[in-house]
Amino acid sequence: MNQKPFIALDFPTWEQTKKFLEPFNEPINIKVGMELYLQNGPKILEQLIEKDYRIFLDLKLHDIPNTVYGAMKGLAQFDIELINVHAAGGKEMMEKALEGLSAGTPSSRNRPKLIGVTQLTSTSEEQMQSEQLIERSLNESVIHYAKLTKEAGLDGVVCSPLEAEAIREVCGDEFLKVTPGIRLAENQLQDQKRIATPAKAREIGSTHIVVGRSITKAENPVKAYQTVLNEWEGLK
Numbered sequence: 182m183n184q185k186p187f188i189a190l191d192f193p194t195w196e197q198t199k200k201f202l203e204p205f206n207e208p209i210n211i212k213v214g215m216e217l218y219l220q221n222g223p224k225i226l227e228q229l230i231e232k233d234y235r236i237f238l239d240l241k242l243h244d245i246p247n248t249v250y251g252a253m254k255g256l257a258q259f260d261i262e263l264i265n266v267h268a269a270g271g272k273e274m275m276e277k278a279l280e281g282l283s284a285g286t287p288s289s290r291n292r293p294k295l296i297g298v299t300q301l302t303s304t305s306e307e308q309m310q311s312e313q314l315i316e317r318s319l320n321e322s323v324i325h326y327a328k329l330t331k332e333a334g335l336d337g338v339v340c341s342p343l344e345a346e347a348i349r350e351v352c353g354d355e356f357l358k359v360t361p362g363i364r365l366a367e368n369q370l371q372d373q374k375r376i377a378t379p380a381k382a383r384e385i386g387s388t389h390i391v392v393g394r395s396i397t398k399a400e401n402p403v404k405a406y407q408t409v410l411n412e413w414e415g416l417k
């Protein structure tokens with residue numbers, strides 16, 4: 182898996198997505214999330230796969246084990262790189278997700294990597310404690326979910342860059358730490374709570390970064406992507 186940033190294509194339509202992607206002349210990694218997938222259906226994946234993008238399908242599945250098994254088995258038909266579930270769905274659900282993904286992957290391809298979302302990067306410690314009634318620190322909760330995800334056999338987690346190093350200590354180098362919550366120094370936080378710049382994320386142990394609005398809402402998205410890439414690759 183290459184380590185280029187995943188650009189979060191949080192757009193409602195194929196037309197807007199296509200218009201955004203047109204000026205990029207180099208191969209890029211993209212993330213398809215709920216907004217794009219749920220309004221356009223699986224054909225959006227076919228349209229993007231045709232153009233050879235490396236895809237992270239971010240649907241954050243969270244349901245009973247049998248339902249997640251079936252959904253993953255179906256989604257495995259698409260040539261995607263990475264897919265996720267909510268770790269809060271539990272160990273059995275994650276095991277079934279992995280089983281479904283393996284069962285549905287055509288023999289000609291490698292199984293997509295499966296990662297578990299720990300605590301969303303839009304969640305603060307205070308919010309987690311009062312709304313989820315978790316009395317531990319946010320770091321402890323994230324590490325607990327990372328361990329559970331690893332025990333279920335998954336390939337890694339989605340977390341904030343701020344937790345990546347602690348997860349590496351418990352789950353190892355190979356375990357993926359895919360981190361949204363990325364902002365350039367001049368950007369607003371918006372709804373994100375646990376953030377870092379691309380350079381900081383690299384320094385503190387993210388294996389992959391996911392970047393949305395810092396690129397998609399920039400005046401010049403190609404230029405913003407280059408800035409993110411240079412920072413991430415340590416060129417600046």
Ligand SMILES: O=C(O)c1cc(=O)[nH]c(=O)n1[C@@H]1O[C@H](COP(=O)(O)O)[C@@H](O)[C@H]1O
Binds near residue numbers: 301302339391393
């Ligand atoms: O699984 C994800 O991708 C995800 C998990 C998480 O904890 N936080 C998070 O922001 N994301 C996604 O990452 C992207 C971040 O977008 P921006 O905040 O615009 O950079 C969005 O598409 C979110 O859905």
